[in-house]
Amino acid sequence: MTSVAPTEGPSRRTEVLAVTSALLVAWIAFALLVWIYGESPLLMGRLLLDGTWGTAYGAGQVLFKATPLLCTGVAVEVGLRAGLFNIGAEGQLAVASVAVAVVGAHVGPLPSIVALPLLVLVAMAAGGAWAVLPALLRARFGAHEVIGTIMMNRIADAGIGALLGGGLAVAGSVRTANLAPSGELPRLDAVLPALHGSAASFALVLAVLLAFASEWALRRTRVGRELVLVGKNPIACAAARIPVPARLALALTLSGACAGLASAGTVLGYKGYYEMGLGAGAGFGGLAVALLGRGSAVGLVLAALFFGTLQQGGLAINAHVPREVMDVLVGVVILAVSLGDARVRRAAGRASLVAAT
Amino acid sequence: MASGAQAALRLSGIRKRFGAIVAVKDAALEVRVGAVHAIVGENGAGKSTLLKIGAGILAPDAGQIRVAGEEPPHYDARAAQALGIAMVQQHFALFGDLTVLENLILGAEPSRSAGRIDVAKARALATRALAGLGVTLALDAKVKELGVADKQRLEIVRALYREARVLILDEPTAILTPGEADALYVTLRRLATEGRAVVVVTHRLDEVAEHADVVTVMRRGETRGTRDVERGASVESLAAELVGGALPPEIAPAARELGEVRLDVRDLACGRALRGVSFDVRAGEIVGVAGVLGNGQSELVRVLGGLLAEDAGRVAAGSIEVVHEDRQSEGLVLDASVEDNLVLGELGSYTRRGVVDDDRVHATAVARIARFDVRPADPSLSARALSGGNQQKIVLGRALAREPHVLVVAHPTRGVDLLAARSIHEQLRAAAARGMALLVVSADLHELRQLADRILVMFRGQITATLPPTADDHAIGAAMLGGQTAASA
Numbered sequence: 001m002t003s004v005a006p007t008e009g010p011s012r013r014t015e016v017l018a019v020t021s022a023l024l025v026a027w028i029a030f031a032l033l034v035w036i037y038g039e040s041p042l043l044m045g046r047l048l049l050d051g052t053w054g055t056a057y058g059a060g061q062v063l064f065k066a067t068p069l070l071c072t073g074v075a076v077e078v079g080l081r082a083g084l085f086n087i088g089a090e091g092q093l094a095v096a097s098v099a100v101a102v103v104g105a106h107v108g109p110l111p112s113i114v115a116l117p118l119l120v121l122v123a124m125a126a127g128g129a130w131a132v133l134p135a136l137l138r139a140r141f142g143a144h145e146v147i148g149t150i151m152m153n154r155i156a157d158a159g160i161g162a163l164l165g166g167g168l169a170v171a172g173s174v175r176t177a178n179l180a181p182s183g184e185l186p187r188l189d190a191v192l193p194a195l196h197g198s199a200a201s202f203a204l205v206l207a208v209l210l211a212f213a214s215e216w217a218l219r220r221t222r223v224g225r226e227l228v229l230v231g232k233n234p235i236a237c238a239a240a241r242i243p244v245p246a247r248l249a250l251a252l253t254l255s256g257a258c259a260g261l262a263s264a265g266t267v268l269g270y271k272g273y274y275e276m277g278l279g280a281g282a283g284f285g286g287l288a289v290a291l292l293g294r295g296s297a298v299g300l301v302l303a304a305l306f307f308g309t310l311q312q313g314g315l316a317i318n319a320h321v322p323r324e325v326m327d328v329l330v331g332v333v334i335l336a337v338s339l340g341d342a343r344v345r346r347a348a349g350r351a352s353l354v355a356a357t
Numbered sequence: 358m359a360s361g362a363q364a365a366l367r368l369s370g371i372r373k374r375f376g377a378i379v380a381v382k383d384a385a386l387e388v389r390v391g392a393v394h395a396i397v398g399e400n401g402a403g404k405s406t407l408l409k410i411g412a413g414i415l416a417p418d419a420g421q422i423r424v425a426g427e428e429p430p431h432y433d434a435r436a437a438q439a440l441g442i443a444m445v446q447q448h449f450a451l452f453g454d455l456t457v458l459e460n461l462i463l464g465a466e467p468s469r470s471a472g473r474i475d476v477a478k479a480r481a482l483a484t485r486a487l488a489g490l491g492v493t494l495a496l497d498a499k500v501k502e503l504g505v506a507d508k509q510r511l512e513i514v515r516a517l518y519r520e521a522r523v524l525i526l527d528e529p530t531a532i533l534t535p536g537e538a539d540a541l542y543v544t545l546r547r548l549a550t551e552g553r554a555v556v557v558v559t560h561r562l563d564e565v566a567e568h569a570d571v572v573t574v575m576r577r578g579e580t581r582g583t584r585d586v587e588r589g590a591s592v593e594s595l596a597a598e599l600v601g602g603a604l605p606p607e608i609a610p611a612a613r614e615l616g617e618v619r620l621d622v623r624d625l626a627c628g629r630a631l632r633g634v635s636f637d638v639r640a641g642e643i644v645g646v647a648g649v650l651g652n653g654q655s656e657l658v659r660v661l662g663g664l665l666a667e668d669a670g671r672v673a674a675g676s677i678e679v680v681h682e683d684r685q686s687e688g689l690v691l692d693a694s695v696e697d698n699l700v701l702g703e704l705g706s707y708t709r710r711g712v713v714d715d716d717r718v719h720a721t722a723v724a725r726i727a728r729f730d731v732r733p734a735d736p737s738l739s740a741r742a743l744s745g746g747n748q749q750k751i752v753l754g755r756a757l758a759r760e761p762h763v764l765v766v767a768h769p770t771r772g773v774d775l776l777a778a779r780s781i782h783e784q785l786r787a788a789a790a791r792g793m794a795l796l797v798v799s800a801d802l803h804e805l806r807q808l809a810d811r812i813l814v815m816f817r818g819q820i821t822a823t824l825p826p827t828a829d830d831h832a833i834g835a836a837m838l839g840g841q842t843a844a845s846a
């Protein structure tokens with residue numbers, strides 16, 4: 001109906017509706033795709049669940065896959081709150097991964113208690129630094145952050161390849177040197193033996209902390225609150241003397257820092273080094289997580305777990321249907337949920353469509 | 358007026374709530390062909406909501422809608438348009454980058470084969486619609502280059518182009534100068550005489566007395582009676598009906614002591630809009646700025662408020678607060694709470710080690726809601742849910758509460774009802790009496806005369822005259838049009 005006037009923000013009911021309908025659409029798409037491959041949707045669904053939440057190992061793998069997604073999801077969310085669309089989590093994560101791998105290889109003399117916080121800082125600083133240029137371009141000249149961050153993704157991609165080829169990699173390979181032992185983040189199975197064999201690490205704890213800390217900061221700190229207000233109406237904020245360009249620049253930089261933390265899950269807690277392509281896709285996965293998470297920390301965690309389940313589940317049914325089916329599903333969910341997301345429409349800019357008053 | 362005539366639009370038992378707020382609780386309205394029907398009432402009385410329901414833009418929770426005696430099976434904006442009901446809202450729905458013609462035909466383009474637009478036919482139709490209204494608009498002009506009054510005419514022409522038989526206008530004169538408002542009513546009378554029904558929401562009772570055939574009063578979500586307006590009806594009797602009792606007289610301005618210069622503007626220039634503007638305002642003084650829309654007043658306010666950078670010149674002021682022209686886009690974060698809006702830009706004073714002290718913010722918001730009578734008195738509500746007048750109270754209250762040395766206010770009572778306007782005027786006078794220096798830009802000459810100690814007239818980016826508040830409409834009007842006859846005060 002055309003008569004629904006945009007007088008109120010989305011209610012809880014429409015939020016729930018958006019998420020459940022997206023999940024329903026995803027299930028239908030899954031069933032269709034599986035059916036095309038001649039398999040039974042119900043059976044494949046069963047296999048998918050068994051391979052993920054059915055065993056402790058599977059659950060651990062889901063947690064492992066969800067960890068970087070949660071970080072990049074928080075990153076995208078922080079940007080969206082300020083009215084910015086950070087498409088650059090991919091590049092920010094890659095740059096942070098190289099940075100922690102390089103620094104981490106040299107922290108041997110330091111004890112873990114010093115080395116790990118240092119590496120976490122390095123990860124966030126590197127991710128943030130990779131967002132600074134588009135942030136400044138946006139704040140100072142109004143250059144659209146989507147263009148800026150995409151460009152930085154390309155630069156990261158090409159630049160890292162050149163660096164690895166130019167001597168950063170261990171001779172004869174495309175990977176960096178191993179982390180010093182004190183730079184390795186412990187696996188979760190150190191405290192939960194049932195998860196033995198899975199790659200879930202304490203990076204998950206960091207990611208969950210990040211989600212709740214950022215929610216708290218956006219709600220309770222002055223800068224956070226102003227970020228959100230700027231996201232809703234930058235002109236009124238400028239008129240009220242809130243430093244809008246500075247807030248926008250900070251938002252995108254913080255967003256990059258959150259994306260950078262995802263490297264804790266991939267480099268510090270899993271591989272122990274960086275190789276070309278490690279963590280690829282997690283940046284874009286963050287878009288899906290943020291859109292499905294509907295703006296709350298709990299929502300983001302659940303969304304990250306959902307997409308982690310899809311990723312891991314893809315492996316579980318790989319013998320019957322190609323696991324790329326899961327990538328299709330991720331796309332379907334993004335589309336379905338973003339249809340109803342006002343923030344996406346705002347961030348993507350309806351510029352010339354505004355009333356001519 | 359023959360009461361037996363068929364009602365073009367009839368609403369009865371209408372009820373509508375937004376979350377916890379009941380916007381309309383029991384409203385009835387009968388609009389007759391051939392009449393100009395005025396709707397009056399305080400801010401938040403439910404006028405806009407009721408009419409949006411009439412135009413199918415909002416769906417009522419309960420009630421009956423009849424168009425030309427029939428109850429449509431399904432009623433939304435599209436159905437209403439098909440039934441010949443059109444509404445011109447306070448905020449225009451035009452595309453600034455398209456031309457007048459393109460805006461006119463958008464969505465109802467005359468087409469040739471293969472979906473091509475029949476431009477020649479569109480032009481002919483548009484020209485006819487314009488002529489039928491007796492207005493001239495350049496069909497090829499970009500809409501963003503039009504003045505406010507022309508945009509409004511375009512909206513009306515667009516409704517006629519779509520063969521509207523009931524035309525609803527929400528506060529059309531709030532943005533017009535007195536002359537433009539008179540011209541609008543001439544147009545509306547013509548439409549009514551031609552057999553259409555016209556509904557106008559207004560706050561100006563003199564307009565009702567002068568131009569309306571019928572008036573309906575709304576209060577607190579209810580329609581409180583409809584009556585015919587006799588030519589020459591007294592504004593006082595209408596006012597008494599409107600506020601539910603006799604209107605208290607506006608307090609006569611008391612003489613104030615003027616102090617030192619608080620706002621000193623010298624040779625201010627900005628693009629073509631401001632070309633060397635100089636004036637000062639003293640503590641305790643209220644200086645008015647008059648001018649035909651588009652002569653630099655808006656830019657002056659925006660430069661003083663820091664939204665626009667000056668090219669040359671100097672502004673010296675102590676602490677300064679600016680209430681901008683467009684409260685919805687420049688004054689408020691509509692999707693944030695009333696509380697957030699009441700302290701917008703002030704969070705720094707409620708922050709300790711980076712963390713906001715919510716209790717103090719809340720206490721401040723509650724105090725300001727009480728002081729400026731913001732209704733409903735709920736700080737957690739989204740600012741969007743409030744009526745225009747109450748939104749204005751937030752923006753103005755926020756500025757006043759900060760007790761700046763200089764307060765610049767653009768259109769303090771635009772779209773605000775009588776009682777609220779009086780209260781705003783009293784607050785501005787009280788602020789001046791406390792020693793604040795005020796600069797008030799307004800399109801309402803009556804308002805400027807009531808408030809200002811002197812009136813600056815702007816013409817083509819310059820101040821061309823300074824007049825005493827005792828100057829009559831003719832003198833101010835001549836100066837607004839660039840006349841050099843105006844004497845300096």
